[in-house]
Amino acid sequence: MTAVWEAVHRWSADGSRAALARVVDSSAAGPRAPGTAMAVSAAGRVVGSISGGCIDGELCARVPAVLDSGVPERIRYATGADALAPSLPCGGTLDVLVEPVDRSLRGVLPPLVASLRRGVPVALATVLTASAPGPGRHTLVPGPGGRVDLPVDDDALTQVRDLWAAGTTAPLDLVDRCGRELRVFLQSFPAPPRMLVFGADDFAAALTRMGHFLGYHVTLCDARPAFATAARFPAADEVVVSWPHEYLNAVSVTPSTVICVLTHDAKFEVPLLAAALRTEAGYIGALGSRRTHADRVRRLRAAGVTEAELARLAAPIGLDLGAETPEETAVSIAAEMVARCRGGTGARLRDVDSPIHRGGVGKPVPRVGV
Incomplete structure (x- = not known):
């Protein structure tokens, strides 16, 4: 995981255009957990993987359009009836955010990568709501007492910090100060075990x-x-x-x-x-x-x-x-x-009937600020 963020940071510092793809939601049977990431440069370099192969190529093909438009794109992948269409043959669903490494993301990369290198816990909050793009789309979530630049009230911010302290990586349904729904992806980077x-x-x-x-x-x-x-x-x-x-x-x-x-x-x-x-x-x-x-x-x-x-x-x-x-x-x-x-x-997987992917089973999407 660190290698993906290191690559995005390095390309950004070099002035290279690049995109970041992340799983921002998944079903229990999905092949990868929220927070799984892949970095793709405009020159075609790839670091990381979203699915282990079945949709990675299709995601890479979407990167030029995202870089040209400068607008993040959210795609849902699921098991499809059409064998030739991009899908998850092993089952489950993945919601993937593909975003350009723009001014908003570049603003948080240096402190984020510095924290990852030192093994210091940190979290990244990304606004997913389509009506809220722009420079403030990303914000770091520091420890207790630190400022979190999200347009929600203090109670909601406290809950966001609590979820980060618990190591939560998940989409959150918030309500902003004007009463409008705001969907945010909270990605926690705890200290390594x-x-x-x-x-x-x-x-x-x-x-x-x-x-x-x-x-x-x-x-x-x-x-x-x-x-x-x-x-x-x-x-x-x-x-x-x-x-x-x-x-x-x-x-x-x-x-x-x-x-x-x-x-x-x-x-x-x-x-x-x-x-x-x-x-x-x-x-x-x-x-x-x-x-x-x-x-x-x-x-x-x-x-x-x-x-x-x-x-x-x-x-x-x-x-x-x-x-x-x-x-x-x-x-x-x-x-x-x-x-x-x-x-x-x-036990050998061939000899048991339990799910292969167990992450997220029985974990509802947290609702914060309501």
Whole structure:
């Protein structure tokens, strides 16, 4: 996602004409979630993807007309009866906004991209109502107390900030100060979730690479300075030399945090896992054989860890993929993390009847200011 905004910013700074396509609404069965973006330059360069292929070419073909007119265009794609028409053969609907990178968008790009680079939470509000184009079409939504340049009352602005704080990316139905309906797309860019990897070995190196690939802010922690070095873990955002449980007790852990313990040493594992299992971390896993895990459980119980806390522990860590190498093990761990955090089963898709795309199920469009 960041690559798309970086490309738009770079082209804008170079004076190149470009357009931005974004999913601004979708059904539960739609292939991509709101906020999915693709950048297309007038020279035909493309960064990102809206659908994974089935409508991307058609969207690119619309860009010259949008650039010539300077007027944003909204298109709805759905499953069509005509196999030759642009549609979503896998089902669902997508509402896509294609807009030129104009004065309004250029005005928010520098602070938006700066926030993304620093991992600072930010949101972008885009007015979708056709009668409200022009320079004020985009505004950044800062933190509490910051100014939001939308023509709605203070109560509605407070609700918009609350939705952003909750990480909402969705179209909002607002009412402006004159009582007119105003539709706004709120795109939230939360700080990246954290992955804490404890233990500095080849398995940890592979897992930090996987975590970086998945968009986590990755920290590698180990008490041994000879092993915990930036040179050995180039994919980690930070490498910390510290006793693992002391480091964990000193950092903020939220439900979006994942904790992976690969230390293979009880003197590190027991105090670390005892502390981890009392946090709000969304996923906690530990590497080791079943024999190692049985001994680990015995030690944790002796340390006062409850049965309810032990039930949160994914150990032995990962899904049953038959993994052998560090890289295969990293895939196994990442697959279990995604399944746990997204509510998946970990089963083969061919063997289950549940929806493939689960985002947005049961989530109505928020109505603000009414």
